[in-house]
Amino acid sequence: MRTLYLCGGGNPEGVRLALRVNEVEKRWDRIVLLDDDPAKHGREFMGVPCIGGFGVLAEADPKRSWVANLVARTTVRRWRARNKIASYGLPFARLVDPEVDTSGAELATDVIVYRYATIGPEARIADGCCVFMGAVVGHEAILERGCVVAPNAAINARVHLGEGVYVGSCAAILPEVEIGAWATVGACSMVVQRIEAGETVMGVPGRALKLRAKVPPDLGTPQPEPAGRGESQER
Numbered sequence: 001m002r003t004l005y006l007c008g009g010g011n012p013e014g015v016r017l018a019l020r021v022n023e024v025e026k027r028w029d030r031i032v033l034l035d036d037d038p039a040k041h042g043r044e045f046m047g048v049p050c051i052g053g054f055g056v057l058a059e060a061d062p063k064r065s066w067v068a069n070l071v072a073r074t075t076v077r078r079w080r081a082r083n084k085i086a087s088y089g090l091p092f093a094r095l096v097d098p099e100v101d102t103s104g105a106e107l108a109t110d111v112i113v114y115r116y117a118t119i120g121p122e123a124r125i126a127d128g129c130c131v132f133m134g135a136v137v138g139h140e141a142i143l144e145r146g147c148v149v150a151p152n153a154a155i156n157a158r159v160h161l162g163e164g165v166y167v168g169s170c171a172a173i174l175p176e177v178e179i180g181a182w183a184t185v186g187a188c189s190m191v192v193q194r195i196e197a198g199e200t201v202m203g204v205p206g207r208a209l210k211l212r213a214k215v216p217p218d219l220g221t222p223q224p225e226p227a228g229r230g231e232s233q234e235r
Helices: 012-025 054-059 074-086
Strands: 001-007 031-034 066-067 111-113 130-132 199-202 207-212
Touching: 001 012, 001 054, 012 031, 031 054, 054 074, 066 074
Parallel strands: 001 031, 001 066, 111 130
Antiparallel strands: 199 207
């Protein structure tokens, strides 16, 4: 039985996305949720049961199982969760809403793109990235590993987001601007110039706050995809 394990029970939008993808593409026979919060175990979200914590992955059949990381509140938490999930050696599933046009763009395997997002041609989106509803990733934009683009944010043409950047809801980044790794762009902000690594920017135009975020040392190097388990083998 082909099974998709959705990791993170606090994101019903991710559950709905997985159901929409499977309705069109028929990839999996079973979809279940995993969450390390015992309070969620035994509950159902949109008819999808939460069957236990991430440790359940240790018992999954690596030839018939796929995983998706729904944790997205912060990029640090998302990357920690990804490393934990990847340690079990199961392949990640790409979840892209069937209505989103990704022609001409380059998407890694472990990417989530929600309904009503726009992905421009020649955009590049790396592993661990998540693009929420209504967000725009302009043509030739680059999202390095672990970025989150919140609902209705606009990443304009040729913008470069470094690793682990979080772009808040309704924020806008003007064309060709570079955002340093693990920076945060506040909701409704407009970024008009380069942002250094770890900075938090808010306002119109965006201004860096004095506090600079520090990336925890335990994030480490992301786990590689298991050999020989490409996206084409999901179907």
